[in-house]
Amino acid sequence: xxxxxxxxxxxxxxxxxxxxxxxxxxxxLSALILKTESGGWAHFxxxxxxxxxxxxxxxxxxxxxxxxxxxxxxxxxxAWVLVRYRFPGRRILDAIVDLPFALPTAVAGIALTTxxxxxxxxxxxxxxxxxLGMWLSPHSPIGAWLATQHWAKEYLGPMGLRIxxxxxxxxxALTFIGFPFVVRTIQPVIQDLALDVEEAAACLxxxxxxxxxxxxxxxxxxxxxxxxxxxxxRAVAEYGSIVFISGNLPFKTEITPxxxxxxxxxxxxxxxxxxxxxxxxxxxxxxxxxxxxxxWDNRRKxxx
Amino acid sequence: xxxxxRDITKKFSRYPALDRVSLKVETGELIALLxxxxxxxxxxxxxxxxxEFPDDNEGRVLFDGNDVTALSAYKRHAGFVFQHYxxxxxxxxxxxxxxxxxxxxxxxxxxxxxxxxxxxxxLDAVQLSGYGKRLPGQLSGGQRQRVAFxxxxxxxxxxxxxxxxxxxxxxxxxxxxxxxxxxxxxxxxLTTIFVTHDQDEAFEVADRVVLIDKGKIxxxxxxxxxxxxxxxxxxxxxxxxxxxxxxxxxxSSPALPLSA
Amino acid sequence: xxxxxGTIAGKELPEAMAGVTSFPTTARVExxxxxxxxxxxxxxxxxxxxFVFFTLFLLLPLFVVFKEAFSQGVAAFLAVFRDDATxxxxxxxxxxxxxxxxxxTIFGIAAxxxxxxxxxxxxxxxxxxxxxxxxxxxVIGGLIYVLVFGANGWFGAWFIDHxxxxxxxxxxxxxxxxxxxxxxxxxxxxxxxxxxGTKEEEAALSLGANGWQIFWRVTLPKIKxxxxxxxxxxxxxxxxxxxAVSVVxxxxxxxxxxMPLHIEVLYNDYQYSAAFAVASVLxxxxxxxxxxxxxxxxxxxxxxxxxxxxxxxxxxx
Numbered sequence: 001x002x003x004x005x006x007x008x009x010x011x012x013x014x015x016x017x018x019x020x021x022x023x024x025x026x027x028x029l030s031a032l033i034l035k036t037e038s039g040g041w042a043h044f045x046x047x048x049x050x051x052x053x054x055x056x057x058x059x060x061x062x063x064x065x066x067x068x069x070x071x072x073x074x075x076x077x078x079a080w081v082l083v084r085y086r087f088p089g090r091r092i093l094d095a096i097v098d099l100p101f102a103l104p105t106a107v108a109g110i111a112l113t114t115x116x117x118x119x120x121x122x123x124x125x126x127x128x129x130x131x132l133g134m135w136l137s138p139h140s141p142i143g144a145w146l147a148t149q150h151w152a153k154e155y156l157g158p159m160g161l162r163i164x165x166x167x168x169x170x171x172x173a174l175t176f177i178g179f180p181f182v183v184r185t186i187q188p189v190i191q192d193l194a195l196d197v198e199e200a201a202a203c204l205x206x207x208x209x210x211x212x213x214x215x216x217x218x219x220x221x222x223x224x225x226x227x228x229x230x231x232x233x234r235a236v237a238e239y240g241s242i243v244f245i246s247g248n249l250p251f252k253t254e255i256t257p258x259x260x261x262x263x264x265x266x267x268x269x270x271x272x273x274x275x276x277x278x279x280x281x282x283x284x285x286x287x288x289x290x291x292x293x294x295x296w297d298n299r300r301k302x303x304x
Numbered sequence: 305x306x307x308x309x310r311d312i313t314k315k316f317s318r319y320p321a322l323d324r325v326s327l328k329v330e331t332g333e334l335i336a337l338l339x340x341x342x343x344x345x346x347x348x349x350x351x352x353x354x355x356e357f358p359d360d361n362e363g364r365v366l367f368d369g370n371d372v373t374a375l376s377a378y379k380r381h382a383g384f385v386f387q388h389y390x391x392x393x394x395x396x397x398x399x400x401x402x403x404x405x406x407x408x409x410x411x412x413x414x415x416x417x418x419x420x421x422x423x424x425x426x427l428d429a430v431q432l433s434g435y436g437k438r439l440p441g442q443l444s445g446g447q448r449q450r451v452a453f454x455x456x457x458x459x460x461x462x463x464x465x466x467x468x469x470x471x472x473x474x475x476x477x478x479x480x481x482x483x484x485x486x487x488x489x490x491x492x493x494l495t496t497i498f499v500t501h502d503q504d505e506a507f508e509v510a511d512r513v514v515l516i517d518k519g520k521i522x523x524x525x526x527x528x529x530x531x532x533x534x535x536x537x538x539x540x541x542x543x544x545x546x547x548x549x550x551x552x553x554x555x556s557s558p559a560l561p562l563s564a
Numbered sequence: 565x566x567x568x569x570g571t572i573a574g575k576e577l578p579e580a581m582a583g584v585t586s587f588p589t590t591a592r593v594e595x596x597x598x599x600x601x602x603x604x605x606x607x608x609x610x611x612x613x614x615f616v617f618f619t620l621f622l623l624l625p626l627f628v629v630f631k632e633a634f635s636q637g638v639a640a641f642l643a644v645f646r647d648d649a650t651x652x653x654x655x656x657x658x659x660x661x662x663x664x665x666x667x668x669t670i671f672g673i674a675a676x677x678x679x680x681x682x683x684x685x686x687x688x689x690x691x692x693x694x695x696x697x698x699x700x701x702x703v704i705g706g707l708i709y710v711l712v713f714g715a716n717g718w719f720g721a722w723f724i725d726h727x728x729x730x731x732x733x734x735x736x737x738x739x740x741x742x743x744x745x746x747x748x749x750x751x752x753x754x755x756x757x758x759x760x761g762t763k764e765e766e767a768a769l770s771l772g773a774n775g776w777q778i779f780w781r782v783t784l785p786k787i788k789x790x791x792x793x794x795x796x797x798x799x800x801x802x803x804x805x806x807x808a809v810s811v812v813x814x815x816x817x818x819x820x821x822x823m824p825l826h827i828e829v830l831y832n833d834y835q836y837s838a839a840f841a842v843a844s845v846l847x848x849x850x851x852x853x854x855x856x857x858x859x860x861x862x863x864x865x866x867x868x869x870x871x872x873x874x875x876x877x878x879x880x881x
Contacts (some may be wrong), residue, residue, distance in 0.1 A: 006762075007681045007765055008774065010383060013675070016671070017671065017679075020671045021690070022309075024742055024743050025743065028712050031711040032704070042821050077610055077613055078617065081610050084601075085610075095854050098854055103847065104803070104805070104824050104846045105824070107846050108625060109841040110827060110831050110839055111626075115642075174810065175621065176622070194388075194390065197791055198599065199377070199384070199386070199405070200392075202376070203354075203377050203383065204403055204404035205408065206407040207409070208378075237700060238701070240702070244828075246829070257701050257702075260703050264707065271709075272707055276848065292457070
C-alpha cells in the first residue's frame, strides 16, 4: 500500500471539506448559473444593459474604484504611521483599523447615515447658517455659482449642504468599508522592510524624500495594488452599509445589489439571476487580478 | 581626508556601547576596528557615517578638521558598505551603482552619458562588466558585495566605511575579496575604516589596527606593533598571544607598549 | 586590471561641508534626523492626518451609535429589549449563530488540517474556493439560496410540498449565514497552521499517537488563540449579517427578523433611538472582537518570541 501522507486524517477531512463546500457553495452557485442560462441570451442582455442597470454599474463599480483609491492613499499613510512611529494611542488606533471589518453592515449603515443627515452631527456643520456652510449657501457667490452646475445640484439641499442621499455619501461609506483591507495588506510589508537599504540610500546622498520615492515606494507598490484591489472587491459587493446613506435614488445612487433585490421582490428570478451572474463574474475577475498581482510581485523580485 | 572622533559616548541600554572614544585616522590610511561582538566597533563606524549620533554635547566627529557632528548621513558624503549588501532589490545592478549619481540634487547632477560612463568603469573595476542588467536576487553573495562597493565608490566619497563587509560570505569568497581590496588600495589610497571581528582579515589589509572592547579602545598600532606588544590581557587573549606576567597585569587600558 | 576611477584622492571638499567651520566645543549641537526617519515636521503632519482620518471615518460612527442609543435615556434603552419584536429578533440571531458558528468551526478546522498538512493537486484551488464568500456580494449569497429553495427553485417545490418551508424562514436564514461566514475560521487557521509546520505532529505520530490524540494534544494548544479569534469573528459576522439574510427572510416582524433586519425596520419606522439601541449591542460585540483580536495577536507574538528564545540558547546576547 502506497503511503502518500504521513499524518492521519486526510480522507476524513478532505471528505468533510468537499461535501461542505459542495452543499454550501457549489450547488447554490450552479443554480445561479443555470437559472441565468434558462432565461435565454436576449433576455439576459436586455436585463444587464438596461439604462437603470447601467447607471447602477457606475455607482457600484465606479464609485467603488474611487473609494478604493482613496483608501490606497490614506491606507498607505496609516500603515506607515502605525508601523514606523511611536505615539500615545498607537495601539488603540491599530486595533480600530479592523472596526469596519467586524462591525455589522447595518449598524455602519445607519450610523453613517445619521452622521451625515441634515441637522445632525456633520450634517449640522454644513447647514447654511453655520460658519462652514455659509461659504456655500445659495446666497454666497460660490454657492450661487454652484447652483448653476449640474453636478453640484444634488449637494445643495434646502437647509444646507447634503451628503446623505448623494454619491459623496456613497463614497464615504465605501471608503469606510475598504479601509482595513488596504492597511492590513500594506502593514506587514512595511514591517519587513530592511532598514539598512534606507541607510544605504542616505549614505549615497539621497534625501528622505528621494529615498522614499526611489527605494521604499517601489517595494511597497505590489502590496498597495493588492490592498486596493481587495478594497475594491469588497466595495463592489457591499450592500448593508450603502443602502441607508445612498437613499437608493435610481440613476443616481442605486447600487446593483439593490436592483437584484428589487427584481426578486417582483418575482423576476431570471432577471435577478442575470444581474447576479454579472456581479459574480466581476468578483471573479477582481479575484483573478488580485492573484495575478501576487504572482507578478513574486516574479519581479528576481530568482533568489 | 582625515577623520577624527573625540569623546564619543553612546548608550543603547544601561551599558555604554561607546565610552568616551577618541581616534584619529590619517588621510589615505586603512585602519581596522577589531573586537568581539558588542564591543562597539560597528557603533563607532555608524557614528562616523552619521547613522548614529553621540549622546551628549561633548562628542565630535571631524572630517579634515571640520565638525560634521551635526550633519545627517546624507550630507556627510561617506561611502558605506553593509554586511548584508543592502542592495536595492527592485533595481538592476546598473541602477544600483548609478543611484548615488542620480540623486544628486540641483544643477550638480552629471549628464546621463557621464553617469553611464562612470557606472561602466566601476563595474569593470569590480570585475562585473556585463552584469548591469541583472537583478541583485540573481547574484551570488560575493558579486552582490562587489556591486555594493561599486555603488559606494560611484559618488567619489572621501572616506570609505566598511561594516564587516565580508562577514556574510564563505571563506573562499572572503579570501578573494580581501585580495581584491588590497589590489584596489594599491591603486587608490582612500581613507578607509574597516570593521571586523576576524583578526586575520584585519592584520592582512590594515595599516593600523584599533582593538576595541566594551566601548573602549584597548590598543592602537600597526599589525606588527600590536602582535609584538599587546597592551593588556584582552588584546593578548583576543589575538591569542602570550601575556607575560600574572595578576598584576593591567586588565584593560590604552597603555604604553611593553617589551615582550 | 586597469582601474580608472578618475580623481578620488585630492578632490576638493563636497559642497555641503564647505560652509561648516569648526564650532567652539561648548556650543550646543543640534540633533540631526536619523537616516531612517522623517523630519519631525513631516512626522507630526502624518500623525495628525491619521488621527483626523481615523476620527472622522472610524470613531465618529461609533460615537453616533452609542449617543443615539441613549439619547432617550437609559430606561428607554432597556425598554427596547423588552419589546416582543426585538426580543424575538435577538432570539433568532442567537439561534442562527448557535447553529452556524459551530458548524463553520468544524469545517474550518477540518479544512485547515487538510490544506496545511497535506499536499495534493487542487489544493490551491480549494483554498481560493474557501475565500469565495468574501468576494461575492452577500446579496448574491441570498440570491443563490432563493434559486435553490424558493418556490420556483430547484428543490423548493419538494420542501414546500412536505411542509418544510425553507425560504423566507429560519432554515434559510441559517443557511445563508453559514454561506457568508464559513471562511472566517478557516482563514484564521490556515496561515497559522502553515507557519507552525508539522514537526510536532509528526513527532507525536512517531510516538504512537493516533489522529485525534495528535489533534487534541498537540495541534489544538498551538492554534488556540487563532481559533478563538476565528470563532469570535465568525460569530460577529454571523450575528451581524444583513444583505444575505435580507434577501431570504420574510421580513415578518416578530418571526423572521434577525437583529440587523430589525434595526432596519426600526430605522425606517423613524424609531431612531430604538434602532441604535439594538445596534449598540452589536457594536459592543464588534468591539469585543477587536479586543480579543488584539490580545490574541499579542499572545501570538509572545509565543513566537518564546519559541525563538528556546531554540537560540547558544546565541550570545
